[in-house]
Amino acid sequence: GAVVSQHPSRVICKSGTSVKIECRSLDFQATTMFWYRQFPKQSLMLMATSNEGSKATYEQGVEKDKFLINHASLTLSTLTVTSAHPEDSSFYICSARRPPYEQYFGPGTRLTVT
Amino acid sequence: GENVEQHPSTLSVQEGDSAVIKCTYSDSASNYFPWYKQELGKGPQLIIDIRSNVGEKKDQRIAVTLNKTAKHFSLHITETQPEDSAVYFCAASIGGQFYFGTGTSLTVIP
Numbered sequence: 001g002a003v004v005s006q007h008p009s010r011v012i013c014k015s016g017t018s019v020k021i022e023c024r025s026l027d028f029q030a031t032t033m034f035w036y037r038q039f040p041k042q043s044l045m046l047m048a049t050s051n052e053g054s055k056a057t058y059e060q061g062v063e064k065d066k067f068l069i070n071h072a073s074l075t076l077s078t079l080t081v082t083s084a085h086p087e088d089s090s091f092y093i094c095s096a097r098r099p100p101y102e103q104y105f106g107p108g109t110r111l112t113v114t
Numbered sequence: 115g116e117n118v119e120q121h122p123s124t125l126s127v128q129e130g131d132s133a134v135i136k137c138t139y140s141d142s143a144s145n146y147f148p149w150y151k152q153e154l155g156k157g158p159q160l161i162i163d164i165r166s167n168v169g170e171k172k173d174q175r176i177a178v179t180l181n182k183t184a185k186h187f188s189l190h191i192t193e194t195q196p197e198d199s200a201v202y203f204c205a206a207s208i209g210g211q212f213y214f215g216t217g218t219s220l221t222v223i224p
Contacts, residue, residue, distance in 0.1 A: 006157070032210060043203065043216045044158070093157050101146040101165065103205075103212055105157035 002028050004096050006106030013084055014114055021079045021109045023094030029074035030096035034103070035067075038091045050077045084113045116141040118206050120215025127194050128223050135218045137204035138186040146207040147180060147187045151200045152217075158203060162189070194222045 003026040013019050023033060031052050036044040048069050050056045056069035066088075068080040077096075081088055093108040117140040127133045137147075145166040150158035164171045164178045164187065171178050175194075180187040191198055199222045204215040 004157075034212070041219075044214050046212075049211070095157075097210060101148075101207065102160065102163065103148065103207075104160060105150070108155070108157045110155070 002026075002096075002098050002102070002104045004094065004104045004106040006094055006109055008109060009107060010110045010112075012112045012114060015085050016083055018080055018082045019084055019111060021081075021092055021094070021111075023077045023079070023096070023106050025075045025096040025098075025104070028096070028098045030077075030098065031074060032097040033071055033077040034095045034097070035069060035077075035079050036093045036095065038093060038108075044093065047079075081111065084111070086113045089113045116144060116206055116208055116211075116213040118204060118213045118215045120204050120218060122218060123216065124219045124221075126221045126223060129194060129196060131194055133191045133194055133198070133220055133222075135189045135202055135204070135220070136186060137188070137206075137215050138184075139206040139213070140185065141206070141208060142182070142185065144206040144208050144213075147178070148205050148207070148212075149176075149178060149189045150203045150205070152203065153200045161202075191220075194220075196222050196224050198222050 005024045007022045033050045035047045047062045048056045048058045050071040052071045058064045071077040095105040120137045148163035151161045152158040177190045201217045205212045
């Protein structure tokens with residue numbers, strides 16, 4: 001299988017600060033990457049689809065000004081949680097699509113906002 | 115849009131027995147069906163997949179079957195082992211977009 005890395009794996013920040021999460025496809029080029037949020041014992045909730053070189057497409061209900069996504073290269077996408085609040089605490093997972101079909105996930109980032 | 119349903123939500127089996135997880139989808143245009151295994155605190159891992167032009171695929175102890183007419187696909191795990199305990203997600207894909215099932219928590223009892 002292909003490898004997708006995510007950094008950091010765990011982050012604790014204070015309310016009001018911003019946090020950046022990086023997602024990298026290590027052994028393939030990904031024109032499309034996805035960002036998910038997962039609550040305990042629940043399925044994956046798609047937040048946005050990120051295409052290299054263009055603006056991300058956000059799912060309904062996801063605040064684009066709060067969750068900034070940048071897909072600057074074929075191997076890197078970043079998610080910045082701006083002005084984080086305790087309700088933003090969650091498990092964030094990225095994935096990268098290896099054409100034509102497969103999608104590979106990163107290991108996830110546990111965000112805790114105090 | 116596509117709707118994927120997954121059953122059961124929890125499944126317990128004795129070690130060595132088989133486990134079967136089933137998913138249904140609504141859009142006949144879906145053409146790719148992956149299965150993911152997620153261990154606690156980790157990201158989902160692709161374990162097997164099938165494309166719409168194939169009816170069955172097997173990889174050692176795991177297999178997936180697809181019935182396009184009935185719009186359902188299943189994951190079969192034989193000779194289960196304790197390390198198979200995890201949450202399993204099915205998905206259906208159309209045009210590069212993925213739609214996930216709600217997950218099955220599998221527990222293999224030693």
